[in-house]
Amino acid sequence: xxxxxxxxxxxxxxxxxxxxxxxxxxxxxxxxxxxxxxxxxxxxxxxxxxxxxxxxxxxxxxxxxxxxxxxxxxxxxxxxxxxxxxxxxxxxxxxxxxxxxxxxxxxxxxxxxxxxxxxxxxxxxxxxxxxxxxxxxxxxxxxxxxxxxxxxxxxxxxxxxxxxxxxxxxxxxxxxxxxxxxxxxxxxxxxxxxxxxxxxxxxxxxxxxxxxxxxxxxxxxxxxxxxxxxxxxxxxxxxxxxxxxxxxxxxxxxxxxxxxxxxxxxxxxxxxxxxxxxxxxxxxxxxxxxxxxxxxxxxxxxxxxxxxxxxxxxxxxxxxxx
Amino acid sequence: xxxxxxxxxxxxxxxxxxxxxxxxxxxxxxxxxxxxxxxxxxxxxxxxxxxxxxxxxxxxxxxxxxxxxxxxxxxxxxxxxxxxxxxxxxxxxxxxxxxxxxxxxxxxxxxxxxxxxxxxxxxxxxxxxxxxxxxxxxxxxxxxxxxxxxxxxxxxxxxxxxxxxxxxxxxxxxxxxx
Numbered sequence: 001x002x003x004x005x006x007x008x009x010x011x012x013x014x015x016x017x018x019x020x021x022x023x024x025x026x027x028x029x030x031x032x033x034x035x036x037x038x039x040x041x042x043x044x045x046x047x048x049x050x051x052x053x054x055x056x057x058x059x060x061x062x063x064x065x066x067x068x069x070x071x072x073x074x075x076x077x078x079x080x081x082x083x084x085x086x087x088x089x090x091x092x093x094x095x096x097x098x099x100x101x102x103x104x105x106x107x108x109x110x111x112x113x114x115x116x117x118x119x120x121x122x123x124x125x126x127x128x129x130x131x132x133x134x135x136x137x138x139x140x141x142x143x144x145x146x147x148x149x150x151x152x153x154x155x156x157x158x159x160x161x162x163x164x165x166x167x168x169x170x171x172x173x174x175x176x177x178x179x180x181x182x183x184x185x186x187x188x189x190x191x192x193x194x195x196x197x198x199x200x201x202x203x204x205x206x207x208x209x210x211x212x213x214x215x216x217x218x219x220x221x222x223x224x225x226x227x228x229x230x231x232x233x234x235x236x237x238x239x240x241x242x243x244x245x246x247x248x249x250x251x252x253x254x255x256x257x258x259x260x261x262x263x264x265x266x267x268x269x270x271x272x273x274x275x276x277x278x279x280x281x282x283x284x285x286x287x288x289x290x291x292x293x294x295x296x297x298x299x300x301x302x303x304x305x306x307x308x309x310x311x312x313x314x315x316x317x318x319x320x321x322x
Numbered sequence: 323x324x325x326x327x328x329x330x331x332x333x334x335x336x337x338x339x340x341x342x343x344x345x346x347x348x349x350x351x352x353x354x355x356x357x358x359x360x361x362x363x364x365x366x367x368x369x370x371x372x373x374x375x376x377x378x379x380x381x382x383x384x385x386x387x388x389x390x391x392x393x394x395x396x397x398x399x400x401x402x403x404x405x406x407x408x409x410x411x412x413x414x415x416x417x418x419x420x421x422x423x424x425x426x427x428x429x430x431x432x433x434x435x436x437x438x439x440x441x442x443x444x445x446x447x448x449x450x451x452x453x454x455x456x457x458x459x460x461x462x463x464x465x466x467x468x469x470x471x472x473x474x475x476x477x478x479x480x481x482x483x484x485x486x487x488x489x490x491x492x493x494x495x496x497x498x499x500x
Contacts, residue, residue: 106431271389282420284420293423315392
């Protein structure tokens, strides 16, 4: 009997939303199960690392790996799954470009441990215990994965074949990728499996975008009654659509919230944050330096806003000294 | 012709006594580049620390260029454009101004000091201004010391940055204006 292709799902530094995205396929997950065997999926199936270690090299057709790489365990699993898989697919923003966990690259490892284990108001740690890779509890030797200096995207650790963008990827993008995979119609290696153009091109509000947008004040969604039909940028909302890849069909904007850039940049852009910054700044309606600064002051956290998902994959990867 | 290696001792000899700052300059072809040319023909002496990239307009300077310069080892980036109102393309230097004011804040959050990123309006007639600005910036950067954003210790899989890769042949590009 013809053997079904094998697929695997794994998670690293992520929130679990990408696992949810697989469940969101609803009945279509049954089509995937009908066509392929899921051989490893820690959130749902009881297979362990040693089960993967026993698999022959490249015996898994594709592993969908979500989450960024922060700990030594995640790095080991990424390398193991790379070896066992024909295709390794970065699933979701975190593994694609670093994602929200990548914002930790604005802080040093030391300051993160200090905040989480010692300083946070809700932390009770009278003995000032910090995680150690090799500790002892009485007679027992305990080991924990190492917490590395930086968050990295998957392709900064292992070779990646394809990327599924989004936080999390939408069902439409996942099913299109799954069918391309199972039918052997994958594009060139290294492709992001979504259209290579800016989100504005498929935005439902694109017809309302004026020829020239001129912004005197940036507004946050909670500060303004948003017109549900007009371009959000034209209303002064910081929408990152111009610097973000299409493919999601703008569900956030349909929900009256600006795009935050989770799908990363289109292919010809190297640094999404810089490009978003460039696009947004040129809309400012002033030629006077002091007034420009005043308008820009209505963006409270530009670095965190423009690099919300892409700091590890950006040109500088992290704050200086991290 | 100055010896390029000598100016960047960090590349060759880490123990060199003085680490000379390296500045990447993006000069607009109509004003600041001509001013630098004038400084040269007038035999004005200024610090040889700047590597000048000529661009058609300061409005063409993508913030990615600035970050890429820092990522590849620049200690400072100097942008030179036409004075406000004098842009050959009318609005280019204003766009440069808008972007640079926002970029400045992002750079600060990335740990890059204000003195390392400088925008100056220098007209084609102001050859001596090129000297003043460059000498002043070099002095400030010497005090700050090397930036060291170029991470030799980074994981090997992080590839050298490539900006805009060329379009594959025959691909039509839809221009998206905002």
